[in-house]
Amino acid sequence: MENKKVLLSIDDLKVQFHVRGRVLTAIRGVSLDIYENESIAIVGESGSGKSVFTKTFAGMLDSNGFIGNGNIIFNDEELSDTVVKKDSNSEKEIQHMTQKLNEYSKLEFGAATYRQMLELEAEKKAKEVVSAEEKAAEEEELKELRHKKTECFNEKQLYDPKKEKDKIKACETKEKEYDALIKAKEKEFAGRDKARKDALAKDHAYLEAYNKKMAELKAKHEQEIKAEISKETMERNEILAKEIFLSVGRFSYSKRRKCINNLEKQFKKAMQMGVDLNDENQRNQVFDPVTFRVRYLDENEERYHGTCILNLAKIQDGKDWSQIRGKKIATVFQDPMTSLNPIITIGKQITSIIIKHQGCTESEARRKAIDLMYKVGIPHPEQRFDDYPFQYSGGMRQRIVIAIALSCQPKILICDEPTTALDVTIQAQILQLLKDLQKELGFTIVFITHDLGVVANIADRVAVLYGGQIVEVGEVEEVFYDPRHPYTWALLSSLPQLAQRNTTLYSITGTPPSLYNDIVGDAFAPRNPYCLKIDTLKEPPMFKVTDTHYAKTWLLDPRAPKIEKPEAIDNIHEKLIKAFNI
Numbered sequence: 001m002e003n004k005k006v007l008l009s010i011d012d013l014k015v016q017f018h019v020r021g022r023v024l025t026a027i028r029g030v031s032l033d034i035y036e037n038e039s040i041a042i043v044g045e046s047g048s049g050k051s052v053f054t055k056t057f058a059g060m061l062d063s064n065g066f067i068g069n070g071n072i073i074f075n076d077e078e079l080s081d082t083v084v085k086k087d088s089n090s091e092k093e094i095q096h097m098t099q100k101l102n103e104y105s106k107l108e109f110g111a112a113t114y115r116q117m118l119e120l121e122a123e124k125k126a127k128e129v130v131s132a133e134e135k136a137a138e139e140e141e142l143k144e145l146r147h148k149k150t151e152c153f154n155e156k157q158l159y160d161p162k163k164e165k166d167k168i169k170a171c172e173t174k175e176k177e178y179d180a181l182i183k184a185k186e187k188e189f190a191g192r193d194k195a196r197k198d199a200l201a202k203d204h205a206y207l208e209a210y211n212k213k214m215a216e217l218k219a220k221h222e223q224e225i226k227a228e229i230s231k232e233t234m235e236r237n238e239i240l241a242k243e244i245f246l247s248v249g250r251f252s253y254s255k256r257r258k259c260i261n262n263l264e265k266q267f268k269k270a271m272q273m274g275v276d277l278n279d280e281n282q283r284n285q286v287f288d289p290v291t292f293r294v295r296y297l298d299e300n301e302e303r304y305h306g307t308c309i310l311n312l313a314k315i316q317d318g319k320d321w322s323q324i325r326g327k328k329i330a331t332v333f334q335d336p337m338t339s340l341n342p343i344i345t346i347g348k349q350i351t352s353i354i355i356k357h358q359g360c361t362e363s364e365a366r367r368k369a370i371d372l373m374y375k376v377g378i379p380h381p382e383q384r385f386d387d388y389p390f391q392y393s394g395g396m397r398q399r400i401v402i403a404i405a406l407s408c409q410p411k412i413l414i415c416d417e418p419t420t421a422l423d424v425t426i427q428a429q430i431l432q433l434l435k436d437l438q439k440e441l442g443f444t445i446v447f448i449t450h451d452l453g454v455v456a457n458i459a460d461r462v463a464v465l466y467g468g469q470i471v472e473v474g475e476v477e478e479v480f481y482d483p484r485h486p487y488t489w490a491l492l493s494s495l496p497q498l499a500q501r502n503t504t505l506y507s508i509t510g511t512p513p514s515l516y517n518d519i520v521g522d523a524f525a526p527r528n529p530y531c532l533k534i535d536t537l538k539e540p541p542m543f544k545v546t547d548t549h550y551a552k553t554w555l556l557d558p559r560a561p562k563i564e565k566p567e568a569i570d571n572i573h574e575k576l577i578k579a580f581n582i
Contacts, residue, residue, distance in 0.1 A: 004035040006075060007444055013070035013149035013313065015049075015056050015468075019454065024515050025068070026052045028468040034412070039438065039445040040453040041476075042463035043491065047512050050448045057312050058329050059321040072312040076328055077437075080307045082294045084249030090304070097241035097264065098234075104268045104456060105233050110224035111274025117217045124210055127200050130192050138189045147532045218284060236277065239296050240267065246294035246306040247287060250318075262290045288314045327357045328355075330405035331414040336397035339404075340389040346373075347385035350404055357408040373401040377433060393424035399433065409441060416448045419519060431458050446561060452495055456480060461548075464488050467513050467523030470542075474549030482575050483565065484551035487526045493568040508566060524556065530555065530563050 009391070015027035026049050032041055042050045055061050057072045076092070084090065112537055130138070136348060156171035162281060192335060199353055200206070201411040248259040263286075270277065270286045277283050287293035290417070294306040313339035315321060334337045360368070373381035376399040389397055398418060405413055415434065418429035447458055455462055455476065462479040463471040464487065472485040483489055510527040513519055525535040534540075534554050543556035554560055562571075 006033045006346050007036045008034040009071075009073040009530065010034075010057070011071045011073070013053075013056065013072065014068040015052055015061070015575050016066055016068045017062070017515075018064045018066075022516055024064075025054065026468050026515055028519070029070075030461060030465075030468070030470050032470060033471065034444060034446065037410075037438070037442050037444060039447060039458055040434075040463060041447045041459035041462045042465060043450060043452065045491075045512060047510075048465040049468040050450075050465055051416055054416065054446055056330075057324045058331055058414055059312070059315065059468060061329070068314045070313055070492070074310045074312050074324070074328070076310065079102065079323060080310055082246055082249070082306045082308050084246050084304045085342060085582050086299060086301065090245060093246050093260075094238075095239045097244055097260065098238045100103055100264055101237035101267060102229060102234055103242055104264075104271045105229045105237060106225045106227065107268070107272045108229075108233075108274060109227045110221040111272065113217055113221040113276065114272055115225060117214065117221065120210065120214055120217065125575045126198075127206075128193075128197050130160070130189075132160055132377075138185075139437055142185055142189075145178055145182050145185065149182070150176065168523070197369050199464055240277065240283075242296045242304055243294060243306065244305055247302075248295060248317075249294075255317075263287065266290060278283070283313075284309055284401070284505055289316075293318075299345055301530075304423060316357075326353065327408045328406070328410050328411070329414065330410040331416060332398075332401050332405050332416040332418045334420050335393060336401045337389065339401045342389050343408055345386050345388055345391070346424065350400070350407055353404055353407045368407070369403075372407055373400070375437065376400070376403045376406075377429075378403075394422055395429060398422060398426075402430075402433065402437070406437065406441065406443075410442045412442060412446060413438075414446045417450075419454060420449075420451075427454070428457075434458065444452045452480075452491065464491070467519060467554065469523065471524065471553070472551040474545070474551075478546065478549040482545075482549070484545055484549075484556060485524075485553045486530050486555065488523045488551075489569060491529075491555060493573065495564050522552075532560060 010032045012029060013027055013030045014025065017024045017026060028048075030053060032411065032441055042053060043057070044050050061067075072463050088207070129135075132255070151175045152171050156175075157524040159167045159171075244260060247263070248256045251259060253377055266286050266289060267277075270282075273312050274287065275282050277286070284293050288311065292308055294308040296304070296306045298305050307457070312324070315324075340346075344473065347366065347369055350369040353360065353502070354360060354365040354368050355362065358365075358368075373384070378384055378396060378399060384392075389400075392400065401418075413434075418434075419430050422430065427510045431454065434445060439444075445481060447454070449455060459476045462472075462474065462476050462487065463470050464479065466487045472483065472488045473481060479488060483492060490506075490508045494508060508527060513523050513526070519539075521537050522531075522540055525531045528535065532554050540554045540557075542550045542552045542554050544550055545556070555563055
């Protein structure tokens with residue numbers, strides 16, 4: 001893959017959801033590079049995080065979902081290239097921003113002292129309240145009591161009010177006991193904070209030393225920030241001002257003003273803390289909370305020119321997603337009937353997307369739509385253009401969904417189990433259609449599936465997901481013929497096509513882990529028949545098998561005992577060729 005361009009680079013991605021007052025971590029530290037013009041399959045059981053993973057870089061997370069950590073860098077030259085008009089107003093605005101940044105730059109001289117002041121203040125606050133560890137223990141204790149109270153309430157609902165009054169009364173008594181215990185604990189925990197504050201208020205020696213030290217640091221800081229900044233810093237600040245202007249140039253006036261004010265505050269804070277703004281990564285991080293950074297390249301009499309670092313994990317504005325979703329990253333979903341509007345004609349559904357993203361006339365959009373329908377194998381597209389979805393078969397509807405997804409010639413096509421709702425013969429046709437269209441149009445396919453037969457037929461590479469993590473990744477031949485992770489062994493062993501006559505079908509015991517809880521060790525350990533002691537204690541690193549093949553299992557550690565893969569997948573090559581007609 002060293003000769004291929006990285007189209008999407010995912011680094012340490014963490015995706016979480018707020019669910020019933022708790023936080024569920026669906027994706028846990030996933031890192032993966034997706035290359036231009038490749039087909040990569042994301043494989044795993046239901047609930048492993050396949051769809052959530054791809055929805056994250058398509059900007060389609062549910063409203064209760066959020067990215068807790070990580071970066072998703074999308075390398076697209078067309079979107080990255082940024083031009084903003086240069087005129088007297090823009091020059092005046094940049095000059096004004098440069099002056100502000102020059103003023104803030106004086107704070108950089110006192111950054112070390114300012115950090116000392118913050119440390120001293122944090123030390124004082126730590127004395128006023130209980131520690132984070134104590135607070136977490138308190139919350140856990142209260143959560144357990146509330147859970148027991150809820151269990152009593154739920155148990156009470158199971159009893160017959162006419163025949164089991166004594167049991168209902170016993171449950172109500174327990175509920176009241178837990179309620180009283182919760183209130184007592186809450187009062188006790190609140191009293192601890194008050195006791196800490198009272199103790200600190202009486203510690204006159206500490207407070208006197210604190211006030212004296214803080215006064216010294218403030219005086220020192222005041223003196224440090226009076227120094228004059230260098231010519232090099234002024235030149236850097238002028239570039240920063242142009243980058244700020246380039247980064248917000250696509251917004252309306254009111255939105256632009258708001259973003260400029262927020263970015264100025266971000267840079268003031270960064271300079272105060274002594275952030276190295278000459279470092280590209282640190283400069284990007286200053287921009288990230290407001291908008292993605294556009295790096296300044298050059299300018300002429302008419303425009304400022306830059307290129308943006310397109311980090312999909314940091315996009316703050318919905319309008320930015322409208323330039324990516326559909327236009328650059330498109331999705332084909334599992335059920336074509338729910339993807340199409342039943343009361344709008346097929347042609348209208350395709351042309352509306354083309355008109356929105358390509359800005360062409362209705363007649364041009366119709367011509368392009370008919371051409372797409374022909375490409376995806378719809379017979380007599382001119383005659384079928386004004387039909388409704390119910391007049392199409394399931395396979396034809398899925399072809400139309402693919403046509404809509406490809407109408408704007410995206411760089412990445414996400415296929416979320418697009419053949420599951422179709423019968424076997426139609427599945428093969430859809431897979432062949434996707435491969436043919438990829439050769440013709442040159443897009444990248446990200447294929448989500450739990451059907452390894454589909455993977456064998458369409459993928460160049462495979463990433464196996466379990467418990468929100470990639471546990472094995474490699475080229476399709478490596479993962480099928482030389483799998484290294486016990487979970488991949490189990491998935492392959494479960495293939496009914498590999499079962500021998502008069503033998504029992506293999507199934508993976510147990511269930512996937514709850515993603516509400518922090519997972520200690522290897523997530524697959526409770527279901528792994530080859531589990532080592534260290535699997536229950538420490539998360540394994542990603543071990544390198546070849547330059548393109550990696551697996552996250554302690555079995556690859558040189559110190560681990562040598563374990564042979566299951567007999568069912570031994571010499572799997574001939575079985576797969578026969579089973580899937582590869």
